[in-house]
Amino acid sequence: MSHSSTLLHFLRHVSFPPDRHLLPSALKSCPARPLARALHAAAAVSGLAEDPFVASSLLHTYLRLGAPGDARSVFDRMPEKSVVGWSALIAGYSARGDAEAAWGLLEQMRSAGVEPNVITWNGLVSGLNQSGRALDAVTALARMHREGFLPDATGVSCALSAVGDVKELSVGEQVHGYVVKAGCRLDACVVTALIDMYGKCGRADEISRVFHESSHMDVTSCNALVAGLSRNAQVSEALLLFREFVSRGVELNVVSWTLIVACCVQNGKDLEAVDLFRKMQSEGIEPNAVTIPCVLPAFANVAALMHGRAAHCFSLRQGFIHDVYVGSALVDMYAKCGKVRDARTIFDAMPSKNVVSWNAMIGGYAMHGEAANAVHLFRLMQNLKQKPDLVTFTCVLGACGQAGLTEDGRRYFHEMQQRHGISPRMEHYACMVTVLGRAGKLDEAYDLINEMPFEPDGCIWGSLLGSCRVYGNVLLAEVAAEKLFELEPENAGNYVLLSNIYASKKMWDGVNRVRDEMKNMGLKKEKGCSWIEIKNKVHTLLAGDNSHPMMTAITEKLNQLAIEMSRLGFAPSTDFVLHDVEEQEKDNILAVHSEKLAVALGLISTSPGTPLRVIKNLRICGDCHEAMKFISCFEGREISVRDTNRFHHFKDGKCSCGDYW
DNA sequence: GTAGGGTTAG
CATH class of the missing domain: 1.25.40.10 (Tetratricopeptide repeat domain)
Known part of the structure; x- marks a missing residue:
């Protein structure tokens, strides 16, 4: 609805002539400035504009609607300027980040003989915090204290939030001191704000201490705890506490579950994240447009393509698909799961893209060794006036390295500095x-x-x-x-x-x-570990570990393949693989690398011709690389292996990396 | 019929 039609709609439902009792409530629900001005005009015509209640309501309405100039002129015409009016104006200016005007008003109000009260001070601190003037907010709190007002729960909560923004631990500790002095350390909001502040200042130990001291458990303390512990890489502690909240029946929301999923993803617990994502839905909490991009990297890291596809469908149904974060994360997930064409389809369909989206797609091509596509996209983004950033150049240079585009690599390295002013x-x-x-x-x-x-x-x-x-x-x-x-x-x-x-x-x-x-x-040597997804389930295979239930059949399959390999004269071409340090150690002589186990499992568990996708935690070795080439040919399968470095697509006895890895 | 608060991921 446009402003003018809102106005008509509103006026039709307001009885006139205006009176001093009706106007304040009309102003309270007034949604836009033109209407406020109309009501103001109506009040002025009927001589009500200087009624203390009407004027005060006008003042608040103008501030709420972001019209401080109008608010100021109402204030200036007020015959009796009370502490309420002054406080509102000060809060209004602070909330717009005009600390200087706010301080000036504080002086003026004193000169006019009106003393600020706790609400005045809190409005100042809160407004400065909201407008991102964190240091000013903390200064205001300190001055409030110096002038004889002990900050209360509201004041310290705002100040603590401000401290978190500037990450000044010593200031935070000072505010913590006020908390103790004012005796509000068990106030639920203050506890949450303290946890948040210590989390942002890097003090995981203090987070736990504050929490255990208060033992207050609700959804906000849970969220602050998980966010703070996650920020400080305390994933085990976060999981422990989160589970305690769940088992105590605290009603958690989508933010809580998203936070714990994100915490696991960011701290290397991908399978845990996948599990929690499922658990969240079984608890009746619907993922939102933030949850999806948080969980997608977990699917990507363990190659859980089916889970990733399900999240894609879910996003389509829920209408998240147009969200630029969701889109970028899907591009990344499909690329990392070996589906670079699907990634491109998503990318092309994105209604708006940012530098992260472009980087995800260019990085996807780089990972797959498709340097020409990466470079083409890099050119396209510049034609479309999207500025590349540090990450873009990492992706482009990475693509050049994978594909041996030496001269292009040199040129982009130069271009990045000369044309884009980005220092490497x-x-x-x-x-x-x-x-x-x-x-x-x-x-x-x-x-x-x-x-x-x-x-x-x-x-x-x-x-x-x-x-x-x-x-x-x-x-x-x-x-x-x-x-x-x-x-x-x-x-x-x-x-x-x-x-x-x-x-x-x-x-x-x-x-x-x-x-x-x-x-x-x-x-x-770090234990090799591979993941393969078969019929919606991710299997984890460890080198030298015989615990997989299908191990007998896996070993049988590998033996059969080894016999075929030597019968057909498909021997490893390089010497070094036979003298790998690992293989010289007696214990390890029988250890088979995890990617071979994964592929063998894939071969015996899927119908002929089904492509296999494996992800592994180390770089693929020469022996396995040769074996994969053979298997792709002998079994007629497309096999893709993502190692820590890149994708290897094996088909008809050849690898997409051109034997460079 | 008139002023004040904390948590949220890329």
Whole structure:
């Protein structure tokens, strides 16, 4: 409804002539400024505009509708300016972020002989907090205290919220002091606000202390707790407390459940998140347009495509599909589940896109090694005047690295700085090391590392080490590995990689030295873990773990495949895989890598020709890579494996990565 | 018939 028709509609239902008792309630429900002005005019004509109640109502209405100028002129005409009028005006200016005007009014009211009360002060603090002037809000609270007013529950709650915004722990502790002095530490709102403040200031220990002291359990304290613990990576504590709220029958809402799901997703507990998402619905809580993009990364991480599709359908039914966050998360989920075409379909249908949407799609192409599509989209986004950001360049440079587009990579790295004024960060240098390393320009990559304006991290050296393996450069590999052993002494993968490089050159001394060092450090290679979704259920397979109920059949299938492989002369082409450190350890001789277990399970559990999608937690090894090529051909299956680095699509004996990984 | 409060994910 337009303003004028609202006005007509309203006037028809208001009896006239206006009177001093009716006008305030009419103003209270007045929805828009033109109507307020009409009522104001009507009041003025009948000489009611200066009635204290009518004037006060006009003042509040104008402030509520964001017309401080009108409010001010009403105020200026008030014959008797009470503390109520002054307080309202001060709150109004603070809420618009005009701290200076608010302070000025406070002075003026005093000069006029009217003293502020607690409500005046709280209005000031609250308004400043609402308008994002957090430091001013805290200053106001401190001044209130200095001038003899002990802040009450309302004041400290607002101030604590402000402290959270600026993350000033020492100020927060000072406000906590007022809480103790004023004796409002058991007030439910104050407890929640304290939890929120300590969470935002990084003090998980204080969150728990405040909560246990009050033992107040309602939906808001639960939400503040989970949000605060999640922010500080205390996922176990968050889960523990959340379950306690549930078991005590506290009525939680969609925000509570979304928070705990998001907490699990952000702290690496994907399967837990999937489970909680299901539980939430069985408890009768409908996911909303925020829940969906929170849970989708969990589906993506464990390749739960069916769950992801269900969330997609749900979003269509509920009308969330046009939400830019939902769309971007779906693009990301489909790409990570191996369905880059489906991702593109969603992307193209999105009615509005932001930089996150573009990054998700470009990153999806990069992950699948489809550099041409990534670059094309990157150009398109610029034609459509969407500005790229840091992440965009990580995706584009990543795509160039995956596909060996060395010159393009160089150009974009340059363009990013010159044309877009974005200084490269660590991840961009890591991408460039891969771009150069992929082309065998190892010395150039090493030079780039030495010219970097900050200390290179493990990713940078890891990228160089990876390229050294491909090109068999032992000398640079040793340099990179030395740095890695310093930076990531606990990361066994670096030792394994160096050992593999020695093995590929038949440098057995080196192999033994690295293996001994690993043993001395007490390091074990991270257990390989793969996920495969079969008929709506995600199966987790661990290397060397025989606990899967189908293990006998899996082993039988793998043996059969091994026999076929050697019969058809499909032997691993590289040396190093036979001398993997892992395989030299007696315990591990029989360990089969998890992706092979997953594929074998997929082969025996699905009908012929069904594509298989596997996700694994480490990089795929050379032996498995060869085996997958063979299986795709021998069994006539499309197999996709997403490792920590990228997607490998195996079909007809070939891999989409072109044997570069 | 007139002024005041906290939690929410990408």
